[in-house]
Amino acid sequence: MVRAAVLHGVGEAIRVEEIELPAPGPGQVRVRIAAAGVCHSDLSLADGTLDQAFPVVLGHEGSGTVAAVGEGVTHVSPGDPVLLIWAPPCGACWFCEHGEPHLCAKAMDASRVPYARLGDGTEVLPGLGTAAFAEETVVPAAGVVPLPPGAALEEAALLGCAVTTGTGAVWNTAQVPPGASVAVIGLGGVGLSAVQGARVAGATVIVAVDPDEGKRKLAVEMGATDALEPGADLGKRVRALTGGRGVDHAFECVGRSATIRAAWGLTRRGGMTTVVGVGGKDDKVEFSALELFHFARTLTGCVYGSTDPARDVPRLVAYVRDGRVDLGALVTARIGLDGIDEAFAAMRRGQGARSLVIP
Template sequence: MGVADVRVRIVAAGVCHSDLSMQNGTVGVQYPVVLGHEASGVVVETGSDVSSISVGQNVVLNWAAPCRTCWFCHNGEPWLCSAVEGVTTVERGTLADGTPLNQGMGVGAFAEEVVVPAASVVPLPEGVPLDLAALLGCAVLTGVGAVRNTADVRPGESVLVIGQGGIGLAAVMGAKLAGADPIIAVDVSPDKESLSIAAGATHFLVSHPKLSKDVRALTEVRGVDHSFECVGAAATIRAAWGSTRRGGSCIIVGVGRKEQEVIFNPLELFHFSRTLTSSIYGASDPDRDVPVLAEDVRSGRLGLDDLVTHRITLEEIGDAFERMKSGQGARSIIKIG
């Protein structure tokens, strides 16, 4: 362990779609690799140069720790930090036979303990259950952050969220926190309706080719002020775009395959005057945003329990991936420590 590192005993880790994307080859990784990046735990050891973190402290792991020195960090966009751009695995540690080991997203949280740089550890404020706090490390920062930081949704504005996995449900929660109305949740599975309504959606629609027509019927024919695409597919991006009003914003949160293409014609880009952008990590700075989200949890405004449908062991990660592939449930939380 280096002088600027921290050893953390993992208490809980969420199974994220990004983990599935690395497992199935959508995102390339270096092997051998330990996946897992959405996690919480307790500090058990610190390097000699670490003064900001103490042994025994409850923490959330940050898989996109900014360097604080590059152009993006200096210009207020640490989620675009050059040091973490495109990084899917980081070589750290070895196997018993000396083979170099890689950590997924620089964390490798599907493990009993991890060693990470101190910058990858965010102290957890009191009042947040340590197991549920794992969700703050990715799903909640990404989903709520897309609503708050990227779109800056205002009370009374209309919101559409396509895809009701962990991040999509977190985006619905973020829209509720922002006072949006209506909040329209969409998924291919009718079984997601109860989860979406519990998260704060006012309406639920099953996805179909003419989805935008149904969305417009709920928004006085205009379309929504803000749409959030949380799937990462060409068809759902076009559906989100087509459901957004003139002058509204369409925000891509889902990570898709580079082989797919989304086509727009020049006339529609001019005519609709919509903004099309992505939201990377919810445009979040965990050092800034985790304390704010923790206060939302403490106050009861943000219910992390609503994101968890399965509590599992490390041995059941494969089952969690299978549920994710078939669109079942929301987040699976691995209880480790």
């Protein structure tokens, strides 16, 4: 039995319960969780914005130590420090074979299969196939990437989603070149990571936008050249910083049609907007057919920062080690499994960057 934060339905309070976690089967790994970040996607799964069946153990941004490996698992052994990957590429589908492992057709398979039982025998689902809001979890072997010894294990959890997604949006999806101008809308764990990614990419103008003053301050510490409050004249203020044109690249890190539309409006003629946020299925974005021609802009979706974990995790760990990417500054709270509802509430208010659950 292990303690886990179980959610029984939309809008319910999370209950910390003992769950029965089986030994890892063939091709699975059991991981003792060191830390798990609270991501906005967890809140969206909990509040019904994104579809989720219940009961579920959420948490998809985790790090830990291998407790046991199932038959056939050779890339990690008990005791190894590891990062959890919530969309593990299968390596064999059309997308994986065509260099787009972040779009793997099988990446979400584990999220649909119960992985443990409650005390009364009810089957529980693993949130995004990961279930990191628990003392231990069991995941597919491909969802476990070894971390080099010496990596700060708790903070490394942030590499599981926010940092990989935010930096990957800049480096992999948009491929921002040195000297570019960039706007980042929404400065949670994901947006602040996009700011850091833009700085590392060599962007010379990095405009960070968020209603929360604390977040704007953090963004400046992480490399933003300008920090602005959203508002009706945002486009005007951004054009004033970019020779009257608008930015080359905008990153929407909120997940709402209004902010997608605002991000799009900040780009120059020929500019590109990368939508990193995950919004609801009925939240529609509008633009006119004529403006598409006139501005010749690009709008693109982005899944998991277009990451290939095998390539990107070692690169990110190296950047963390040499100080180019700061994980510690993203962590604004350390909480227990019983603090997740409060972390969700703070997230709804837009307060705090990342809360790290230490189970």
